[in-house]
Amino acid sequence: MQLSTQEATSAGIFSASKRHRAPDAFDVLEQFGCNVVVRRTHEIYLHDEPTEFCWKIITGCARTVQLMEDGRRQVSEFHWPGDLLGMDDLETYYSDAEAVTDITLRRYPRRVVEAQANNHAPLALWLRTMTLAHLRCARRQIALLGRKTAVEKIASFLLEMDRRFAPVDGRLVELPMSRMDIADYLGLSIETVCRNLTHLQREGTVAILRSGVELRNRDALLEIACGTWS
Amino acid sequence: MQLSTQEATSAGIFSASKRHRAPDAFDVLEQFGCNVVVRRTHEIYLHDEPTEFCWKIITGCARTVQLMEDGRRQVSEFHWPGDLLGMDDLETYYSDAEAVTDITLRRYPRRVVEAQANNHAPLALWLRTMTLAHLRCARRQIALLGRKTAVEKIASFLLEMDRRFAPVDGRLVELPMSRMDIADYLGLSIETVCRNLTHLQREGTVAILRSGVELRNRDALLEIACGTWS
DNA sequence: CGCTCATTTGATTAACATCAAAACCAGTGG
DNA sequence: CCACTGGTTTTGATGTTAATCAAATGAGCG
Numbered sequence A, B: 001m002q003l004s005t006q007e008a009t010s011a012g013i014f015s016a017s018k019r020h021r022a023p024d025a026f027d028v029l030e031q032f033g034c035n036v037v038v039r040r041t042h043e044i045y046l047h048d049e050p051t052e053f054c055w056k057i058i059t060g061c062a063r064t065v066q067l068m069e070d071g072r073r074q075v076s077e078f079h080w081p082g083d084l085l086g087m088d089d090l091e092t093y094y095s096d097a098e099a100v101t102d103i104t105l106r107r108y109p110r111r112v113v114e115a116q117a118n119n120h121a122p123l124a125l126w127l128r129t130m131t132l133a134h135l136r137c138a139r140r141q142i143a144l145l146g147r148k149t150a151v152e153k154i155a156s157f158l159l160e161m162d163r164r165f166a167p168v169d170g171r172l173v174e175l176p177m178s179r180m181d182i183a184d185y186l187g188l189s190i191e192t193v194c195r196n197l198t199h200l201q202r203e204g205t206v207a208i209l210r211s212g213v214e215l216r217n218r219d220a221l222l223e224i225a226c227g228t229w230s
Numbered sequence C: 001c002g003c004t005c006a007t008t009t010g011a012t013t014a015a016c017a018t019c020a021a022a023a024c025c026a027g028t029g030g
Numbered sequence D: 001c002c003a004c005t006g007g008t009t010t011t012g013a014t015g016t017t018a019a020t021c022a023a024a025t026g027a028g029c030g
Helices: A005-012 A025-032 A110-118 A121-147 A150-164 A179-186 A190-202 A218-225 B005-012 B025-032 B110-118 B121-147 B150-164 B179-186 B190-202 B218-225
Strands: A034-038 A043-045 A053-059 A062-067 A073-079 A096-099 A103-109 A172-174 A206-208 A212-215 B034-038 B043-045 B053-059 B062-067 B073-079 B096-099 B103-109 B172-174 B206-208 B212-215
Touching: A025 A103, A025 A110, A025 A121, A053 A110, A062 A179, A062 B121, A073 A121, A073 A179, A073 B121, A103 A110, A110 A121, A110 B121, A121 A150, A121 B062, A121 B073, A121 B110, A121 B121, A121 B179, A150 A172, A150 A179, A150 A190, A150 A212, A150 A218, A179 A190, A179 B121, A190 A206, B025 B103, B025 B110, B025 B121, B053 B110, B062 B179, B073 B121, B073 B179, B103 B110, B110 B121, B121 B150, B150 B172, B150 B179, B150 B190, B150 B212, B150 B218, B179 B190, B190 B206
Parallel strands: none
Antiparallel strands: A034 A103, A043 A096, A053 A103, A062 A073, A062 A096, A172 A212, A206 A212, B034 B103, B043 B096, B053 B103, B062 B073, B062 B096, B172 B212, B206 B212
16 A cells, blocks of 8 residues: 655654654644743643643753652653654643643644644644654553563663754763652652663663763664663 | 544544544545454464555554564554554564454545545644653553553553453453553563452452453542542 | 661562353343 | 364463662762
């Protein structure tokens, strides 16, 4: 089966080994957007609020978070420049979104996005493609959370961060999020995250730096992360 | 913000406490469909195959499964009558889909679905709405896998099964899938699933029957499952 | 420097997995 | 009807992983 050119192009975006975004169907909305800045740790939207806006990340990193009443926390995804926030739900937002670093966003009214999608098929396809990319990401995370050990989770995480946001084509993976964020993303405690990073460092697989982690042996990491569903 | 009528209707489908599907935008494809039957434990589609078809479940239950090389298994979702299978990926299927029970499906060529979506906006919206429902489901599962204890997982699972597929408005939740399926869905071992079901039975919260589980105290289950993200 | 907060390391505990065996159940054939 | 078989489910005993508790180290900042 051959898909349309648009679809094939769209689907390639998230499979690129280094982040590189083609000009997208969202551009038809440019005139309706305005820039906003959100400071580190501040929220972008809140659980249960009506979905009034969506945002495209220009610079910085965001997280979507689910909170339980007793304080347990789960980070469901990290979001990077080019990602779309607030399109994952129809009527109200399902999770909280917060800025991990100071972040610059371009904000669009959902009304307009939905209206445009309704008479601009490439945009509609683009929106579904984006949603599918998030779904694939979520399914990978489900396999990780359900069936991987702590060290496998850490290795998978480092490779994912490298894949999703490595500004330079080098070994350094910047980790703007705290250890607590990583722990809540991987379903671990902070201490377990630290211990396993140290463990990987002792093996010589990675080097831990202030700003992130240097991948000294990608093959070893891939081996540990269990290949396919890394 | 007010969304269109179509969208509001679509969004309501998965939030209904008992399964009840409105006539959907997929109906425009009816002429292109054909019925197929798949026997218990047989596959519907396989990981990495090109996405040639999609299927609407008429009767029966299916599961989507991710397999690691060493045999570890993760069930990412169970699927029920009315659900759409094989629309979760663009070019190739991400997971395997298998019949949990003997299952009747209506099969459609993806080419046609995509072509129709391209010039029939309600169908495009419907497809995105379906994808969003799966994404929401996946995010709930992520919070469950990352942060809930075994007994909380079991309680959440029983309530989810009740919500998603309870043919009668009674206390009985039919569980067509094996304990192994449940374990691989919740990221637990078979034994832990059994033990915690027994534990809930001893408390009088549920009664375990051949065909499923009787919910004797829904409030207690809700309490155990930790409300919000159940 | 002295404060705070994040990270790292160590000691202990709890939760769940694993290993092993018994009970149960659905078919099958006498 | 019963006995036999293969699979699944349940229960029990033990082991392992990661969480928790606690303290030390390190980094950023007035």
